[in-house]
Amino acid sequence: xxxxxxxxxxxxxxxxxxxxxxxxxxxxxxxxxxxxxxxxxxxxxxxxxxxxxxxxxxxxxxxxxxxxxxxxxxxxxxxxxxxxxxxxxxxxxxxxxxxxxxxxxxxxxxxxxxxxxxxxxxxxxxxxxxxxxxxxxxxxxxxxxxxxxxxxxxxxxxxxxxxxxxxxxxxxxxxxxxxxxxxxxxxxxxxxxxxxxxxxxxxxxxxxxxxxxxxxxxxxxxxxxxxxxxxxxxxxxxxxxx
Numbered sequence: 001x002x003x004x005x006x007x008x009x010x011x012x013x014x015x016x017x018x019x020x021x022x023x024x025x026x027x028x029x030x031x032x033x034x035x036x037x038x039x040x041x042x043x044x045x046x047x048x049x050x051x052x053x054x055x056x057x058x059x060x061x062x063x064x065x066x067x068x069x070x071x072x073x074x075x076x077x078x079x080x081x082x083x084x085x086x087x088x089x090x091x092x093x094x095x096x097x098x099x100x101x102x103x104x105x106x107x108x109x110x111x112x113x114x115x116x117x118x119x120x121x122x123x124x125x126x127x128x129x130x131x132x133x134x135x136x137x138x139x140x141x142x143x144x145x146x147x148x149x150x151x152x153x154x155x156x157x158x159x160x161x162x163x164x165x166x167x168x169x170x171x172x173x174x175x176x177x178x179x180x181x182x183x184x185x186x187x188x189x190x191x192x193x194x195x196x197x198x199x200x201x202x203x204x205x206x207x208x209x210x211x212x213x214x215x216x217x218x219x220x221x222x223x224x225x226x227x228x229x230x231x232x233x234x235x236x237x238x239x240x241x242x
Contacts, residue, residue, distance in 0.1 A: 036075070049073035061091070072099075092123075103131070119146075149177070181207075196220075201227070215241040 042064035046052025048071040061076040076091035086102040094110040101117035108123035119134040136152035149164040171183040181190040186198040192207035201212035210220035219240025
């Protein structure tokens with residue numbers, strides 16, 4: 001079950017990204033020097049990068065407004081970015097990004113990103129993400145609402161998902177999902193319609209089935225509550241350790 005949820009959500013996110021960024025499918029994170037801009041512009045407008053003004057927008061920092069009918073690609077983006085299909089930022093993004101199918105960030109994100117598809121980040125996300133799903137190679141700090149689910153290393157804040165919230169290391173705050181919440185170490189409150197899982201619980205789990213390998217402190221509320229290091233490992237309704 002553990003491997004199924006984690007690998008299933010990751011595979012879904014990776015497959016979706018490949019369809020949008022087919023030409024970049026084998027791209028690796030390069031050093032920062034390769035993302036240095038030749039200059040900056042307050043406005044970038046066009047059809048699809050590099051068919052934009054200024055020409056070759058992925059060579060420029062945008063400090064202001066970036067509007068693209070199909071695809072926007074730039075170095076740093078500080079301000080408002082709007083694209084019909086996708087927006088990519090090779091350096092830091094600070095502000096608001098709105099794209100039809102995908103927001104992609106190679107470095108850190110500060111602000112809000114909104115899309116009907118996926119939010120991707122290979123740095124740390126600070127702020128507010130809204131979309132169908134999210135894949136983050138780094139951490140998320142803020143508020144995350146994904147209609148399918150989200151996947152990241154560590155999470156601080158509030159995350160809401162339809163299918164699953166998955167953290168590969170720790171979660172701090174509140175995680176809400178119709179399906180499942182999954183985190184090796186959970187601090188705070190996890191609420192799920194079906195299943196909450198953690199190896200180490202510091203807080204509470206509320207769901208149909210709750211599982212914790214260890215519970216230094218906290219409690220569970222649900223139909224089946226399992227704490228493996230308790231004297232009573234399985235209890236209905238309530239289980240806990242204080």
